Amino acid sequence: MSFKGLGVKTDNNPQAFRAKVSIRKSVLDAIGADKGVFDAFAGSGEMYSAVWKAAAFYTGCDQKPQRDGRLLFCADNRRVMRAIDLAPFSIFDFDSYGSPWVQAIILADRRRVAAGEQLGLVLTEGAGFAYKSNIVPEAITILTGLRTGIVGLSKKQDAVIDKAIAGLARRMSCTVEKRWQAEGRTGASMRYIGLVLKGKGLDPQT
Numbered sequence: 001m002s003f004k005g006l007g008v009k010t011d012n013n014p015q016a017f018r019a020k021v022s023i024r025k026s027v028l029d030a031i032g033a034d035k036g037v038f039d040a041f042a043g044s045g046e047m048y049s050a051v052w053k054a055a056a057f058y059t060g061c062d063q064k065p066q067r068d069g070r071l072l073f074c075a076d077n078r079r080v081m082r083a084i085d086l087a088p089f090s091i092f093d094f095d096s097y098g099s100p101w102v103q104a105i106i107l108a109d110r111r112r113v114a115a116g117e118q119l120g121l122v123l124t125e126g127a128g129f130a131y132k133s134n135i136v137p138e139a140i141t142i143l144t145g146l147r148t149g150i151v152g153l154s155k156k157q158d159a160v161i162d163k164a165i166a167g168l169a170r171r172m173s174c175t176v177e178k179r180w181q182a183e184g185r186t187g188a189s190m191r192y193i194g195l196v197l198k199g200k201g202l203d204p205q206t
């Protein structure tokens with residue numbers, strides 16, 4: 001298991017941009033550019049232009065209309081992810097402003113990962129603001145067992161994230177094969193994370 005780049009700090013937007021691009025390139029390299037990407041928080045397409053356009057196919061989703069020619073759902077990604085077949089996609093990008101964990105749970109419950117199969121997952125987590133008020137988002141409670149009202153969580157954002165990733169991997173019957181991470185140094189407490197998950201069980205290819 002390798003956790004390259006854990007703890008790399010990014011100071012400002014260009015650095016955060018570079019870190020986000022680098023994490024996505026690592027995930028794409030690990031999973032393979034012959035696979036498909038579902039970009040749940042597709043936005044203006046910065047990550048598409050920098051990385052995901054190299055993938056075999058791409059589908060984005062954003063609640064705001066984006067008119068740049070990408071194949072996009074214009075809707076709440078939670079509704080879309082509960083409705084469409086997720087099996088064609090091997091990389092999921094959850095570049096949220098706050099918490100990506102609801103989408104991660106929907107993914108876990110709707111995208112079976114076969115034994116030996118690798119799935120790429122990219123997360124932007126900025127739930128530190130909630131932890132500062134001792135609020136634990138419900139999806140974090142589901143993945144970690146932590147309850148709202150726990151005091152001092154804001155100083156333990158990384159431990160909460162580790163627990164959430166472990167809970168997610170368990171829910172998906174996967175192991176965490178690779179992890180890359182960078183963090184924003186500003187008050188927003190952003191964490192940029194790339195994961196390669198692998199389905200547990202005997203790989204039918206071996």
Ligand SMILES: C[S@@+](CC[C@H](N)C(=O)[O-])C[C@H]1O[C@@H](n2cnc3c(N)ncnc32)[C@H](O)[C@@H]1O
Nearest residue numbers: 041042043044045046047062063064076077095
């Ligand atoms: C940080 S930006 C994403 C930037 C994007 N990854 C890029 O490369 O340009 C977050 C985006 O998520 C969208 N968004 C927020 N909540 C959403 C939801 N529940 N469903 C769909 N889109 C959502 C916002 O409209 C915003 O464009």
